[in-house]
Amino acid sequence: VVSEVAARATQLLSQRFGDAIRVVVSDIEARDDDLLEAERPHVARAVPKRRYDFAAGRRLARTLLGPDVALPSMPSRAPAWPPGVRGTIAHAGGLCVVAVTEAATSLGVDVEPWTPLAPGTARLVLSEAERASLGPNADLDAKRAFCAKEAFFKAQWPLAQLRLDFLDAHVALFDDGFEIEPIVATPPAIEGRHRGFFVTVDDYVFAGLVISAS
Numbered sequence: 307v308v309s310e311v312a313a314r315a316t317q318l319l320s321q322r323f324g325d326a327i328r329v330v331v332s333d334i335e336a337r338d339d340d341l342l343e344a345e346r347p348h349v350a351r352a353v354p355k356r357r358y359d360f361a362a363g364r365r366l367a368r369t370l371l372g373p374d375v376a377l378p379s380m381p382s383r384a385p386a387w388p389p390g391v392r393g394t395i396a397h398a399g400g401l402c403v404v405a406v407t408e409a410a411t412s413l414g415v416d417v418e419p420w421t422p423l424a425p426g427t428a429r430l431v432l433s434e435a436e437r438a439s440l441g442p443n444a445d446l447d448a449k450r451a452f453c454a455k456e457a458f459f460k461a462q463w464p465l466a467q468l469r470l471d472f473l474d475a476h477v478a479l480f481d482d483g484f485e486i487e488p489i490v491a492t493p494p495a496i497e498g499r500h501r502g503f504f505v506t507v508d509d510y511v512f513a514g515l516v517i518s519a520s
């Protein structure tokens with residue numbers, strides 16, 4: 307059973323990602339019985355919540371890529387997508403989102419409960435300049451900025467494999483999107499500003515980002 311929130315999020319994210327990208331959101335079920343052999347070792351010693359999160363991502367990936375597609379994790383913890391596929395996974399607050407494409411682009415997605423980011427955390431993930439540019443609902447905006455940075459981290463990984471810290475990129479927020487730019491030396495593939503989008507549904511915020519692998 308797909309909740310209304312998950313169904314609506316799937317619809318809105320599909321619109322924002324566009325035709326070349328398939329995306330689906332679901333509620334996270336308390337089960338991991340459908341993990342494939344190649345996937346099980348990655349969560350064999352994990353707590354149940356982590357196993358259910360991991361399994362939800364694999365289940366959704368299979369709805370997009372086919373029932374036999376195994377998705378082990380690499381040592382970096384990024385998923386090992388099948389040849390020719392680029393994808394991204396996020397989970398939080400009982401929701402899981404997976405986006406995939408066969409196009410020459412790199413994807414990043416994140417989902418967070420859209421609650422205020424504690425000021426102490428905001429100071430760790432946002433620079434003074436970023437914090438100064440937040441709107442009147444600064445703590446909620448800070449959560450959007452955090453979400454955008456996590457999505458960017460995932461999107462840059464297949465192209466640049468940088469262990470970026472939160473303060474290594476600058477994000478500027480708009481009503482329904484953001485621009486993010488690394489402020490440390492990077493490979494050309496991820497240099498410059500990248501435009502991403504937000505989708506908000508109920509008490510959740512999603513950030514999505516596509517980096518063209520040109």
Ligand SMILES: CC(C)(COP(=O)(O)OP(=O)(O)OC[C@H]1O[C@@H](n2cnc3c(N)ncnc32)[C@H](O)[C@@H]1OP(=O)(O)O)[C@@H](O)C(=O)NCCC(=O)NCCS
Pocket residue numbers: 359360363379382383384385394395396397398416417455456457458459460461463464470471472473474475
């Ligand atoms: C990797 C990271 C972004 C994942 O975010 P998270 O909030 O812990 O968890 P999420 O549910 O959103 O995402 C987890 C998924 O990200 C994916 N992921 C993990 N490492 C990844 C990597 N190096 N590259 C791409 N995707 C990765 C995996 O699919 C993972 O789910 P799975 O293990 O079930 O397959 C986060 O753990 C992290 O290291 N953040 C610090 C760095 C950062 O964000 N810097 C900001 C730069 S501006």
